[in-house]
Amino acid sequence: MTISYHKYNLQLIHPFGIANSQRTFTPVVFIEIHFRNLVGYGEASLPPYLPETQDSVISFLQKIDLSTFNHPIEINHILDYVNNLQTNNIAAKAAVDIALHDLLGKFFNKPWHKLYNCNLLKMPATSITIGIDKLSVIEQKVNEAKEFSILKVKLDANNPTEIINCIRQITTKPICVDANQAWANKEMALDIIEWLSTQNVIFIEQPMPKSMDKETAWLKQKNILPIIADESFQTIADIEKMAESFNGINIKLMKCGGMREAYKIIEHAKQLKLKVLIGCMNESSCANLAAAQLAPLANWVDLDGPFMINNNPFENPALENGKIMLNENPGLGLNKLGNF
Ligand code: MG
Numbered sequence: 001m002t003i004s005y006h007k008y009n010l011q012l013i014h015p016f017g018i019a020n021s022q023r024t025f026t027p028v029v030f031i032e033i034h035f036r037n038l039v040g041y042g043e044a045s046l047p048p049y050l051p052e053t054q055d056s057v058i059s060f061l062q063k064i065d066l067s068t069f070n071h072p073i074e075i076n077h078i079l080d081y082v083n084n085l086q087t088n089n090i091a092a093k094a095a096v097d098i099a100l101h102d103l104l105g106k107f108f109n110k111p112w113h114k115l116y117n118c119n120l121l122k123m124p125a126t127s128i129t130i131g132i133d134k135l136s137v138i139e140q141k142v143n144e145a146k147e148f149s150i151l152k153v154k155l156d157a158n159n160p161t162e163i164i165n166c167i168r169q170i171t172t173k174p175i176c177v178d179a180n181q182a183w184a185n186k187e188m189a190l191d192i193i194e195w196l197s198t199q200n201v202i203f204i205e206q207p208m209p210k211s212m213d214k215e216t217a218w219l220k221q222k223n224i225l226p227i228i229a230d231e232s233f234q235t236i237a238d239i240e241k242m243a244e245s246f247n248g249i250n251i252k253l254m255k256c257g258g259m260r261e262a263y264k265i266i267e268h269a270k271q272l273k274l275k276v277l278i279g280c281m282n283e284s285s286c287a288n289l290a291a292a293q294l295a296p297l298a299n300w301v302d303l304d305g306p307f308m309i310n311n312n313p314f315e316n317p318a319l320e321n322g323k324i325m326l327n328e329n330p331g332l333g334l335n336k337l338g339n340f
Pocket of ligand 1: 205
């Protein structure tokens with residue numbers, strides 16, 4: 001087996017605003033793992049607020065020597081070897097995990113949702129993200145989201161009611177709220193959440209800073225809307241303590257290291273009675289369809305990455321009634337359109 005990689009910038013259709021930042025593109029690294037006549041594709045997404053960069057991913061990949069492994073069926077050994085090469089480098093490790101899953105699925109000639117024994121009838125609809133912006137732009141984005149049945153709305157502490165009121169003049173669709181840690185005062189957060197609970201809101205993601213999980217536990221105990229951990233939850237090592245402060249967790253392949261780890265986390269979350277949201281960074285169809293293979297096991301899905309970019313090198317996932325429709329093609333079901 002051999003590995004190759006390509007730097008790429010995903011161009012965003014609209015500049016993407018969350019609490020404290022805005023950007024127009026997201027750097028990624030695509031990788032290919034070759035075995036006989038098969039190719040498995042992987043992707044590392046590298047939003048600027050995370051520590052990894054295209055160069056750090058490539059320097060990690062250059063340390064990987066797959067020549068001692070004969071077959072992708074050794075996936076667990078290979079992933080253990082990759083994990084042990086160096087700490088951190090989670091997005092780079094996720095790219096390798098995703099490519100190996102794609103490759104192995106192709107070798108078995110089966111899609112991963114089948115290998116996971118997922119019931120596709122249980123696929124939740126995916127939300128589409130409406131970032132923080134001027135109200136006129138938010139209005140435009142909501143109008144453009146016709147294909148989607150759930151909105152994921154980013155809010156900060158400045159004008160949350162104004163943004164929700166603006167959206168509610170256009171649509172009654174359910175809304176998931178993501179505050180990206182912006183509400184640093186628990187009484188203020190409670191006031192906003194109480195009001196949001198009258199606005200057909202499904203859950204609140206990361207209302208408070210990750211350093212304030214104790215205060216978040218106080219919010220959870222008020223039992224008004226489910227509180228979901230994103231920034232507070234990275235890997236399986238965090239999961240036990242999540243159950244104290246949150247009702248659920250947002251699992252992203254780029255945070256946890258890939259499909260193998262995400263599957264383990266889902267199993268563990270169910271034991272702890274934590275709800276599962278499967279989310280993404282800005283990603284092409286590659287990392288997105290990898291996560292979507294597991295999505296029928298989740299309570300909620302936020303896999304909108306490919307729908308927010310205009311230079312996806314793979315075919316966009318099919319959507320029906322706001323749900324990602326997984327195909328029966330082997331591996332991740334990717335259809336590559338052009339060069340990286
Ligand atoms: Mg989030």
